[in-house]
Amino acid sequence: MNYWLFxxxxxxxxxxxxxxxRVTAWTGVRNYQARNLMRDAxxxxxxxxxxxxxxxxxxxxxxxEICRPAYPxxxxxxxxxxxxxxxxxxxxxxWFNVDVKFVRKTRVVTLAELRAQKALKNMQVLKRGNRxxxxxxxxxxxxxxxxxxxxx
DNA sequence: GCCAACGTTGGC
DNA sequence: GCCAACGTTGGC
Numbered sequence: 001m002n003y004w005l006f007x008x009x010x011x012x013x014x015x016x017x018x019x020x021x022r023v024t025a026w027t028g029v030r031n032y033q034a035r036n037l038m039r040d041a042x043x044x045x046x047x048x049x050x051x052x053x054x055x056x057x058x059x060x061x062x063x064x065e066i067c068r069p070a071y072p073x074x075x076x077x078x079x080x081x082x083x084x085x086x087x088x089x090x091x092x093x094x095w096f097n098v099d100v101k102f103v104r105k106t107r108v109v110t111l112a113e114l115r116a117q118k119a120l121k122n123m124q125v126l127k128r129g130n131r132x133x134x135x136x137x138x139x140x141x142x143x144x145x146x147x148x149x150x151x152x
Numbered sequence: 153g154c155c156a157a158c159g160t161t162g163g164c
Numbered sequence: 165g166c167c168a169a170c171g172t173t174g175g176c
Contacts, residue, residue, distance in 0.1 A: 007174090009174090031159080032159090033159095053173085053174060053175085054173075054174055054175085058174080058175070111175075128156085128157075129156065129157035129158060129173095129174095130157090130158090130173095130174090131157070131158060131159080131172080131173050131174070132158095133173090
């Protein structure tokens with residue numbers, strides 16, 4: 001099993017939205033690195049931190065599970081979508097998405113709190129200039145954050 | 153609102 | 165294939 005971190009702006013889609021929907025298609029990713037992670041490395045059953053970005057309190061806010069491996073992202077074919085891609089015909093899709101399922105909400109673990117952990121000093125989401133919306137998390141990092149979540 | 157960092161685009 | 169210009173991300 002692999003571990004991941006998914007960033008989302010809560011004004012666009014929050015952990016509460018996922019709690020309501022239970023399952024959602026993680027469409028709209030238009031970055032090749034993030035796409036490759038979804039398409040090539042994610043498996044059903046993988047777990048992910050749901051991270052809120054560009055908001056009042058950026059940080060980890062919940063846990064989700066990959067419940068369907070990658071398949072072509074419908075929004076790339078939809079002329080009316082902001083994610084439409086004229087260079088991606090149906091017979092040669094460029095963008096993929098997985099489905100994620102709600103596991104639970106957590107207290108918000110802020111970036112400052114994450115940065116204070118020595119065990120997380122190499123965590124990709126904390127690296128300077130990181131803009132990738134999907135990043136891998138190591139088992140050790142996952143365990144460290146889970147431990148943090150048990151505290152208040 | 154600022155600005156550093158990064159990905160993409162396009163001229164050459 | 166290089167690289168400057170540009171647009172976007174996202175923390176602060």
